[in-house]
Amino acid sequence: MLVQAAKQLRAADGQPPQTVGVFVNASAEELRHAVSTAGLDVVQLHGEESPGFCRNVKQELGVDVWKVFSIRPETTEPPQSAEEKLAPYKGVIDAVLIDTAGGGTGVAFDWQVIAEYRAAANAIGVPLYVAGGLHPDNVTELLDGYMPDGIDVSSGVETEGHKDIDKIRLFVRKVIER
Numbered sequence: 379m380l381v382q383a384a385k386q387l388r389a390a391d392g393q394p395p396q397t398v399g400v401f402v403n404a405s406a407e408e409l410r411h412a413v414s415t416a417g418l419d420v421v422q423l424h425g426e427e428s429p430g431f432c433r434n435v436k437q438e439l440g441v442d443v444w445k446v447f448s449i450r451p452e453t454t455e456p457p458q459s460a461e462e463k464l465a466p467y468k469g470v471i472d473a474v475l476i477d478t479a480g481g482g483t484g485v486a487f488d489w490q491v492i493a494e495y496r497a498a499a500n501a502i503g504v505p506l507y508v509a510g511g512l513h514p515d516n517v518t519e520l521l522d523g524y525m526p527d528g529i530d531v532s533s534g535v536e537t538e539g540h541k542d543i544d545k546i547r548l549f550v551r552k553v554i555e556r
């Protein structure tokens with residue numbers, strides 16, 4: 379039912395909008411099924427998908443790949459720079475999205491890391507998108523101060539777990555007005 383509803387969506391110009399599917403460590407077969415059933419244009423990969431996996435998805439399914447890199451507030455892992463993390467994905471992804479670990483948490487990470495990821499995304503020739511805890515009251519600060527190429531919001535435009543059209547309109551207005 380959601381797939382059918384998505385297929386009927388039209389943008390202001392009457393054209394179907396770009397559709398993005400969100401996945402966490404899905405198999406190639408699961409992605410193939412979702413892309414063909416829902417007619418996805420983009421797969422947004424939130425798991426530990428390798429560069430080789432991303433390359434195969436792009437080549438075999440003909441979709442754009444947005445690879446998500448999770449920002450963990452506290453970790454005991456040895457530090458790895460954004461450049462080291464992103465470099466292996468050069469040529470096999472179409473955008474980098476940085477998001478608070480877990481996805482859909484409604485929690486923002488420390489935006490000071492954005493500059494490092496911006497440079498690393500530039501180095502591999504893809505745009506940088508930012509997600510995690512955005513809402514109508516903080517999106518202007520993000521856009522003005524950190525200039526991402528795109529943004530992604532979920533819980534910040536919801537009320538009691540459901541998308542709230544008034545919050546969506548307010549969020550979009552804040553983005554357009556700046």
Ligand SMILES: O=C(O)c1ccccc1NCC(=O)[C@H](O)[C@H](O)COP(=O)(O)O
Binds near residue numbers: 484485510
């Ligand atoms: O939304 C989820 O429940 C989710 C779960 C697991 C992985 C990713 C998930 N969402 C992906 C998104 O693109 C969200 O829009 C993004 O994480 C921002 O969410 P929020 O912090 O709620 O704005």
